[in-house]
Every structure is written in structure tokens, then in C-alpha cells.
Amino acid sequence: MSALVLRTVAETTAWVDSLRRSGRRLALVPTMGYLHEGHQSLIREGRRRADVVAASIFVNPTQFGPNEDLSRYPRDFEGDLAKCTSAGAEAVFAPAPEEMYPPGFQTHVEVGKVSQGLCGARRPGHFQGVATVVTKLLGLFKPQVALFGEKDYQQLQVIRALVRDLNLGVEIVGMPTVREPDGLALSSRNAYLSTEERRRALALSRGMAAAQALYERGTRDTASLVDAARRELAAVDLREDYVEVVDATSLTSLSSVTPGQPARILVAAFAGKTRLIDNQPIGG
Template sequence: MLTFRTIKSLTQCLSGYRTSGLRIGFVPTMGFLHDGHRALIAESVERCDITVVSIFVNPAQFGPTEDLERYPRALDADHELCRKAGVSMIFLPDASEIYPPGFQTFVEPGPVAGPLCGAVRPGHFRGVATVVTKLFAIVQPDVAFFGQKDFQQCAVIRQMVRDLNLPVEIVTVPTVREPDGLAMSSRNSYLGPTDRKRALCLSRGLLAAQAAFAEGERDSGRLIAIAQSQITAVDQLQYLELRDAQTLEAIHGLVDKPVALCVAAMIGPTRLIDNVLLTPPRTALSDRDLEVVSCAVDRQVNVGGQGSRPS
């Protein structure tokens, strides 16, 4: 496994593999890797000849009062996870490598970035879209892998790839959960024992709505109410909404197409997000980029073999 800190050294190495016709997979991360990242890497290793993982805490996607400085970092552990998972290369740039002096060009996403996290974190997806575009230009991957937990981020990136004609296939991998159902996140490390226990209400609410949907409930208001009845231990519920799984438009009335039930909440000082997909029987997602990876679903991606099957 090779580690590169500069764009020039990485691109020089990758050019040879690209000339040889090898398929390059890419997993962009902010580090503090966990089994959710491991699932993304596993899909890349299975599908591609070369797997590149970037570790870069992107300052452009953090607001002035957010947790950039205290965002968890564990480079030694990240290297070990990548090595054991079969990663070919790690890209570990400094902020000045990605945003050199005089940098002034940003990618401005459209309406898909407006609701949900976009409304709560102004400018966040501008930073995400910009850094992902830059990383795609640097790595030039054939396939890039993202986690379903960051559902709106996936939607923003898919739209950006279509709009800008970027030659990258986007694969969305199902959310990886702890044995008790909590969606894996680097920010879970902020949670003390009491807050960790309270955070379980998020997945319980979403999975209760998912179970009701599987039993035939189709009224959007009732589905949200079922979830909300479980999500009572949070300090602030920022949103709990049903959104079209492709466009992220708000859903009202009966659910007759694939939707995502999305939540964001504050547990103490920690902001957590989660979601589940609700897909009516005999309804296919027309955008193949949104398809969850069938082999990942077959593995019931969770830790310890327990907990709920990812949506």
C-alpha cells in the first residue's frame, strides 16, 4: 500500500495504471475510519483493480461554529484498516495542497442541496461539491463509492456528476449499523455512555416506520408520526422528513414511489443523521446510481451479525 501527500506524486503513479487499462475505484473519506468505510472499501476492492482512499478533513464544508478542529483523527489506525482491507493507495493531502493560496473557484450545487442538511448547514454542500469535484479530477476514478447514511450528499454528488458530465460511476453502499442499530459515524466517538444510549432513538424511529411501511402503511403523515413517536430522547430534532429518493422533493399524501425517511438531531453537542429507504413493491429506482449494492445487502451489513438489516 502506497501513501501520497501531493497531487503530483499521486497522479504520476495512477497514470501508469490508467494506461494499462486497470479499473480505478475511489473512496473519499475524512478519516477516523470505521466499519462503514470498510464496507465502501470492500466494494471497491471487489469491483476494481486499484482502490484509492483519500483522507482529508475538508475545511470548506464546515461552518464557522462547527467541529472542524475537534473532528476525530486517527491516522495510524486509518492506515492499518486500509492495509488490511486491501487498499492500493492512500491520498493524504494537506489543506494547502487542495486549496492553495489564491484558490477562489467553488462548485455551487442546485436545489437538491437546499433542504434537510442544506437548510441547517448553509454552504456545507458547496464545500462537499467542490472538494469531491477536485478529488475526481485528481484521481480520475472509474467508480466512486459513498455511504447511504449521507443520503443527501449522495444525491448532490449524483446530480453534480450528471450536470457536469463527469465520467465517474457513483455507487451507493447501504448504511452500516452497530449491533444495536445505531448508524456508524465518526461523530459517534463524541457520544458518552448516556448520549450513546439516547441516540438509539433515531434508528428505532426510522426502523419502526420502515416496519409499518413493510406492513402496508402508505400515508406519509402516519409514517412520520410513527418515527417521531420513538424519537423522543433528542435535545433538538432538526428535521424528520420524507423525501423523493431521487429528487429530494418533499413527499405528502400517499407514498407510491421510492422515498427516503431522513432525520437529523442533536444529542447533547453532537449532530447525528440517519435515514431509511422505503420502496413500494414492484417499484424500481430508475436512476441506477441509487441502487444499493446487492452483494452488500446480501451480507446484511452490520457489526456482529446482529441489529437491523440496512434499508
């Protein structure tokens, strides 16, 4: 049996109210659709942590800039619904843009320091759009737990900050990045890549691995670790957007990595016209 499709706020509110009256624990997995195994892993983990899992499929227009790929963002609702169902979601919220942003909509959520720098600096307004839509979804579903992938690591930290600061009372779970056997992080935007671009995109994971290998040989200064990653990008002519080593929680830049200190290397680069991001822990 296919997951229940909810199209409106009113339908969703009624479904959530019924669920709460039954005393069942709800997990929410927000997505923009064009699902892959990474999204399905979130739904399966939601089933482990709650009685019922709902997913949302909504290509959120407020997190796209004027020159970004909103109109061509890949969509496959029927395929997504089947993947949600097979992974264990009981309901899928798939609203129209005007349902989420009706005439007169004027409220936005802005998260401070953690949304600045990295993708926040390159995509003005992006994290305001993310924070606003996630706040709306959490308010609508009132889940006990919500799950997000670590591939969008800055996004995850933005969401953790807004939930903490606004006392939303939702457990936010970050799940490890799911990768292809050759190391490429799964992403809906991988659909844009040509065969040659996909081959070159492997430099993101190779670069992070090179930085980690250098750390394991005793290098602690982040400039050297960043250079190791950059060399892998340059070797295949990927256009770097950024490579940074940051504190894993605050996302502030680090000059060195101390053993035992939670740190993360984050990479963004263009393969052709497609902007790809990746990250992993660094140090140990």
C-alpha cells in the same frame, strides 16, 4: 505491506498516470478519516469493481461552518492507514489543506435543488464544500468508479447530480449503511457520544422502524409516518433537527408514499452536542 501514502497533487498525478498506462481500472473511496467498518466496506466493494482502490483521507475545511467541529473532528491517521491497507486499498491520498486549497484558490462547485433543504438548509455552504472537494478528487484521480455510503444520503444525491451534470464519466456507487448490532449507524462522530447519549441515539433507528411499521399497517400519509419517528426521538429527549419523507432521487418532500414509489425517510437529531443523521428506504 502498507498502502502507498500520497501527500501532494504532483505525487498523485504521477501515480494515476502510471496506473492508466498499465490499463488498470481504478476505484476511489473519498473519506474524512477516522475510519470504521462502513468505510472499509466501501474499499472492499471497490476491490470487487476495479483492479486498484485508492482512498483519500482529508478533513475538508470548506464543508464545515464557523460554529461546527472542524478543530475537534476525530483524527487517527496511522489507524486509518492500517484499516485502508487491511481492506485492500493500494494508495491513500492524505493532503494538507493548503495542498487542496492553495493561495489564490477561487473556484467552487454549487449543486442546485438537491443540495437545498434537509442538511443543506441547516448547514449553509456545506454541500458547496462537499461538491468542490469531490469534484477536485474525481478530477485528480480520474477513477472509473467512486464509492460513497448511503448514510450521508443527501451528500450521495448531490454527488450523483454533479457527476451527471458535469459529464464527469464516473460511476457513482452508493453502499448500504453499516450498523452496530443494536441498530446505531456507524459514524465517525459517534466517538463524541457518552454512554448515555449513545443509548439515546438509538431512537433514530427506532423512529425510522416505527414509521416503516406504520406504513406496513396501511398508513400512507407522510405526516403520520413522520410523527411516528418523532415520538421515538421525543421519548428520550433527543433534540430533533428534521424528520422528513422524501422522493429517493430528487429529495423533494412527499405528502404520501405510494406502493412501489422509491421514498426515503431522513432523520437528524442532537444527542447532547453531537448532531447525528440517519435514513432508510420507506414503503415497498
